[in-house]
Amino acid sequence: MLVETSRRKQRAFRVVSLKSGVLRTADVARRCGYSVQQVRNLERDGVLPPATRTVTGYRIYGDLHVQSALAYRALAAGVGPTEAKRIGRAVHHSPASQALALLDAAHARLDTERTELRLAQQAARAIAGEPIEDVRASDSMSVSDLAAALGVRPSTLRHWDAEELVVPNRDPARGTRQYTPAQVRDARIVHQLRQAGYRIPPLRALMPELRRTSRSKDVTSALAAREAGIATRSRALLDGAVALSAVLTMIEASADHTDFGRHDREDQHP
Helix, strand or coil: CHHHHHHHHHHHHHHHHHCCCCECHHHHHHHHCCCHHHHHHHHHCCCCCCCEECCCCCEEECHHHHHHHHHHHHHHHHHCHHHHHHHHHHHHHCCHHHHHHHHHHHHHHHHHHHHHHHHHHHHHHHCCCCCCCCCCHHHCEEHHHHHHHHCCCHHHHHHHHHCCCCCCEECCCCCCEEECHHHHHHHHHHHHHHHCCCCHHHHHHHHHHHHCCCCHHHHHHHHHHHHHHHHHHHHHHHHHHHHHHHHHHHHHHHHHHHHHHHHHHHHHCC
16 A cells, blocks of 8 residues: 555656646747747647647647757757758657767768868968969960979879869860969969868868959958858757757656556556
8 A cells, every 4th residue: 555655656746747738839839939830830840749639629739849849949050950850850750869860960060061161271371372362364374384383293283183173274276274364373272282281182172162262361251251150050059959858858758657657557457
């Protein structure tokens, strides 16, 4: 009898601790900063667990729905809505390990972006003394002229062409390489970075970034803006991970409560 009373008290405590307030769609929307339709869409897409329904068909939500919507909101700011929905669906419809794996992959992508950004920043510093904005029509050169100006072999320029680092125009009549002022500028940049120790694969990724702007200060500004964007998304992903952890904790607690009730019933009916 004493054991049974203790079990009832434990069960009552679990019910109280897990109890979610009965919330309407509008309540969830207000708490999460969404519209009513957005909340319904998140449920439809599996980001929120299915709502219970009243006998008249009205949706009934709880704290788990609110926390799931908040987690999605934070994750979407860090990885975008498509990936955030994938993570949200995994939380409610797959083993927890799958959602955690998706979160790990998102962190890894941000880390890769940071590595590429550091390379670009180092490259910008390496070419800081190069007058990349000062290109003139007279700078147009043949492959031999440019090779002599840079102090490299013509075969080096041909290799850069094959690697798509500096792709010159071709003379329509003779098919020979002809470097426009912009391509001469690219060759000067590649030459500087090769001297600074950059290998071909990183350069292939960097050159499109460096071509987007025509002045050194514009390159620096663009990279600073990119760094700020990565920091913002990284912080949002951190907030999303915290919110996601709360969702997983609530799901685990609910599962424990279900198991406790099942075992209790089994004990009562051997």
